[in-house]
Amino acid sequence: MSGGAPVLIPVNGEKKDETIVLCMEDIKAVADSKLSEVARDFYNSGSTYQITINENSSAFNKYRLRSRVLVDVSKLSTETTCLGRSIRFPLGISPAGLQSMAHPDGELATSRACAKLGINMAISSFSNYPVEDVIGAGEGKINYAMQLYTMKDRALQERIIRNAEAKGCKAIFLTADSPVLGVRYNEWRNDFRTPEGLSFPVLEWTSENIRQQTHDSGFTKFNDDSHNWTREIKWLRERTKMQIWIKGVVTAEDTELAIQHGCDGILVSNHGGRQLDGVPATIDALIECVDAAKGRISVHMDGGIRKGTDIFIALALGAECVWVGRPAIWGLAYDGQKGVEKMLSMLYEDFRRCMALCGCNSVKDIKKSCLSRMGLDGVLRRMD
Template sequence: MAGGAPVPIPVKEKGPIILCMEDIKEIADKNLPDVARDFFNSGSTYQSTIAENGSAFNKYRLRSRVLVDVANLSTSTTCLDRKIKFPLCISPAGLQGMAHPEGELATSRACAKSGINMAISSFANYPVHEITSAGGGNVNYAMQLYMMKDRALQESIIKAAEDAGCKAIFLTADSPVLGVRYNEWRNDFRTPDGLGFPVLGWTTEKIRGQTHDSGFMAFNDDSHSWAESLPWLRSKTKMQIWIKGVLTAEDTELAIQHGCDGIIVSNHGGRQLDGVPATIDALIECVDAAKGKIPVHVDGGFRRGTDIFIALALGADCVWVGRPAIWGLAYDGQTGVEKMLELLYEDFRRCMALCGCTNVSDIKRSCLSRMGIDGMLRRLD
């Protein structure tokens, strides 16, 4: 430097420097076998929806505020009858054992340490009671289900979830058939040897003898319906019943009519029907249709704390993430998931402070502007 001033010498930490979700994903992608990486990261058909899940946030601008006292800012909210650290939980992503040997157990422990909730996939690689036990009583869980042809098996899964202390059923309603996933077909994807699906009672030998696609179609009930499925579930459990996969006002209204406890605005991570809206774009329609009668949660494409803020400003009560947890596992197991959650928390908290919000309830549409097709920025409220 000029004048003989001291030259700053950066102090480097041991190991990789992790500053954002992209850093975690980069390492995770290197650690995962090609087939596993393709399975976790790809969407359906031409990848349009999975791409828009992330890019759709770019239409919004944050309206920062000044001279607001944020010394006592609180990020906490309530989800599944429990106070959580901030409005984010872990989605029911299957096959976590393919990302890390401890799979859902590591994710469960990370959720407990981070003060958030978790949903368990029907395609989990550990039994429900082991996953909930790993949380040590510090996590509220939801059990993700499909409507199944074998109703006796489905009833046994519900009973196991109740016995394990789960608070809700997340009924995945957007999958009468699987989406077209070219990468799985090209790779002839099959669950790796040694991994079973104990929730479904499937051994590794059974799973390896069929493709992921054919295995799903063999047990999934494509005759599911509002009129039949919801009353049947209500007759079998006292757990909350949420509908996962809602993208329209019409289905939001039907969820209310059928007495559902909440909805998750979701397009299955872009893995079902390619060409449907990004979930952040579908969210407003669903929130407006709900009219505050039921909670509205959302997943799909959330990679930054500011993304969570945008969703809450548009009316969501909570956000769920799936792939980031997989990347955290592939990066460094439980520690990797905790790091991922820490990044999202710190970014969300900072965004709240800079937008002048001292509580989650302060986050409203007036906190956002949206870029119009005419290039003009307009406030939302």
């Protein structure tokens, strides 16, 4: 195909009843069929009435792509830079916890898949494997960020930071949108508890400790809701040379505060719709944050990315890179490491194809002018 990417050829499965998987919805359908109802609800649900989680994906439908013709894209490159390393395309795996509930290899399988596809990964505080094992699975081929909450136990928080840095993490993703957890009805209805045998080594929690409490009550015990900008950023800067990113920003005001406090970047995110229901979809919040940043701080986003064209739209609106969480979980449940690789490959092929058809030879060529949006008067206009 144009742009040098391989041609995808749909074929029937070898077995009569084998599901043909061609898109994210196909992977999710297989994953849902393999997961228990409790696990499926935990991974897939947002908070309260599911408004934000649904809009995270549907909001992309407001944009139209402006395809171009007779552009030489034979040397097209999807590569960009993230966390100080060149990556194959502008995507990373967000810090999603409890991955071993989807597949026994959990974060190890995800790390190996990321290494094979050449993209970075963020490690959750709720990882079921130690940081050193997750990073070791990547064999030095990619970079990692350590996701972190503000914690009442500062000594433990400091051990997490020092260990992450010692093992090679390049950044902290401080999840700042969670002074309390959002109300997740399905977790409450199911009395969700981490399955027996799974631990959280980053937090130094054993399976026995975890099973004695709900996910919500366990979070409340360790999380510090007295966190604030001045104290947290200063405290982190005194203890690490890793980059400090703020995850969970959805407003211009917080973008400005991140800049004022010397943060290295922001991750525009609404926690996958799992915190405050009714906040904007991340693709909508992205525009406000990019406008406020004015190029003074790196801006990434996560939430709702399901297609390569979604990645393209996010970059056109100003994101430097995007991250995905649930798709990695679905890939794991679908087929472990191979499932995550397949998910990532689909996003890569779709993104590359979109770049070629829109006449973009590099990631830097992706601009607002590549998009159109319907005005209030019903006229489709190019975005500038």
